[in-house]
Amino acid sequence: MPVIFISVSTPQFFLDEQIRAQLVVQKYGGTSVGTPERIKAVAENIAATVKRGHSVVVVVSAMGASTDELIDLADKISKNPPGREMDMLLTAGERISMALLCMALHELDVEAMSFTGSQAGIITDTSHGRAKIVEVRAKRLCEALEKNQVCVVAGFQGVSSSASVTTLGRGGSDTTAVALAAALKASACEIYTDVSGVYSADPRIVDKAKKLSNLSYDEMLEIAATGGRVLALRAVEFARNFGVPVHVRSSFSPETGTWIRDEESNMEDPVVSAVTHDTSEVKFTLERVPDEPGVAAKIFRALSDEKLNIDMIVQNISTDGLTDISFTVPADERIKTIAVLEDEAFETGSMGYQSNENVGRISVVGAGMKSNPGVAATMFEVLASQDINIQMISTSSIRISVVVAKEDVERGVVALHSAYGLDSE
Numbered sequence: 001m002p003v004i005f006i007s008v009s010t011p012q013f014f015l016d017e018q019i020r021a022q023l024v025v026q027k028y029g030g031t032s033v034g035t036p037e038r039i040k041a042v043a044e045n046i047a048a049t050v051k052r053g054h055s056v057v058v059v060v061s062a063m064g065a066s067t068d069e070l071i072d073l074a075d076k077i078s079k080n081p082p083g084r085e086m087d088m089l090l091t092a093g094e095r096i097s098m099a100l101l102c103m104a105l106h107e108l109d110v111e112a113m114s115f116t117g118s119q120a121g122i123i124t125d126t127s128h129g130r131a132k133i134v135e136v137r138a139k140r141l142c143e144a145l146e147k148n149q150v151c152v153v154a155g156f157q158g159v160s161s162s163a164s165v166t167t168l169g170r171g172g173s174d175t176t177a178v179a180l181a182a183a184l185k186a187s188a189c190e191i192y193t194d195v196s197g198v199y200s201a202d203p204r205i206v207d208k209a210k211k212l213s214n215l216s217y218d219e220m221l222e223i224a225a226t227g228g229r230v231l232a233l234r235a236v237e238f239a240r241n242f243g244v245p246v247h248v249r250s251s252f253s254p255e256t257g258t259w260i261r262d263e264e265s266n267m268e269d270p271v272v273s274a275v276t277h278d279t280s281e282v283k284f285t286l287e288r289v290p291d292e293p294g295v296a297a298k299i300f301r302a303l304s305d306e307k308l309n310i311d312m313i314v315q316n317i318s319t320d321g322l323t324d325i326s327f328t329v330p331a332d333e334r335i336k337t338i339a340v341l342e343d344e345a346f347e348t349g350s351m352g353y354q355s356n357e358n359v360g361r362i363s364v365v366g367a368g369m370k371s372n373p374g375v376a377a378t379m380f381e382v383l384a385s386q387d388i389n390i391q392m393i394s395t396s397s398i399r400i401s402v403v404v405a406k407e408d409v410e411r412g413v414v415a416l417h418s419a420y421g422l423d424s425e
């Protein structure tokens with residue numbers, strides 16, 4: 001897991017202690033602000049929160065699919081747009097929702113003010129399209145909160161140390177929300193979305209999937225990293241690093257969702273909490289790789305220099321001093337990966353490669369795995385009983401992942417969900 005280095009401005013300097021004790025950060029996703037009616041409903045929810053005596057910082061995503069639409073628009077103009085201009089374009093989506101939401105709040109006589117990422121003090125590094133937050137200077141937000149104003153902040157964006165507008169990567173509004181909650185030391189960060197929480201599997205595939213009421217940061221990290229799309233991975237890393245309790249809940253109903261916070265692990269922990277899957281990666285196999293020191297280092301340095309997100313890596317036993325190495329990368333990085341592998345400077349002997357798009361990953365995640373042997377054996381038995389062949393395996397202390405053929409993924413997820421006793425009655 002990448003480590004986040006961030007300094008958050010010490011809120012004690014700015015924010016009145018009483019205000020902070022009552023402060024909540026609420027994030028509303030694209031569907032939640034997808035139409036004028038939905039924006040009005042969000043405003044009602046915020047007004048009700050204010051009425052209960054809370055100070056509120058709101059983070060919004062762009063309306064509905066508008067980020068995708070902006071990307072399509074750019075694609076019609078240029079196949080290789082400058083990162084700076086792409087970010088300038090994409091940040092427009094969140095500006096629209098923040099301004100409309102403030103108007104809706106004013107209609108309800110709630111004082112509110114909108115802030116771009118830059119105005120909210122979200123300082124990032126300079127990598128356009130996937131910038132990392134390095135600092136939060138929340139002074140302006142603190143001033144507005146002290147005047148009893150609701151702060152509405154555009155998610156997914158910041159300003160770089162060289163004063164360019166940046167975006168934080170798809171789904172980045174979650175990260176904005178958690179970072180602000182950390183910087184302001186808010187009591188909680190509520191993530192309002194179109195599902196009622198984090199589920200034990202994707203409900204579109206497993207109709208007996210159930211909502212999980214509590215997860216540890218580590219479990220949520222594994223779930224987010226292996227295909228659970230409810231929360232952006234970086235947001236979870238932030239929450240863990242700064243101990244921000246996160247509540248993922250539905251913007252369409254008041255029911256309690258899923259709490260993600262520091263959990264004491266104990267013997268009662270479910271061995272497996274969730275079964276996730278991801279079909280967005282491709283598998284590469286490098287063949288005839290010389291089995292000698294420094295070769296893997298050279299290969300993965302070259303891939304990493306191109307900022308490719310390598311995932312599972314498996315090296316086989318060698319014969320005649322040659323071996324093969326397989327790894328997975330996101331499918332949309334396939335072309336870039338091929339470019340690296342075909343770069344002459346990179347040539348290592350007679351090495352060749354194959355890529356396979358017909359793969360998917362199934363993972364089982366659970367904090368109780370630490371103290372319960374046999375989880376992997378059960379997983380492999382269940383897959384065998386479904387006649388599913390395993391191509392790659394990787395594990396962490398609370399996760400086991402396998403790569404299988406794409407067409408086997410859904411069947412495997414359903415069978416595992418049931419085998420680990422996760423099916424709801």
Ligand code: ASP
Binds near residue numbers: 067068169171172174
């Ligand atoms: N609007 C951005 C996206 O669609 C950021 C977000 O929704 O979190 O990825």
Ligand code: MG
Binds near residue numbers: 171
């Ligand atoms: Mg989103």
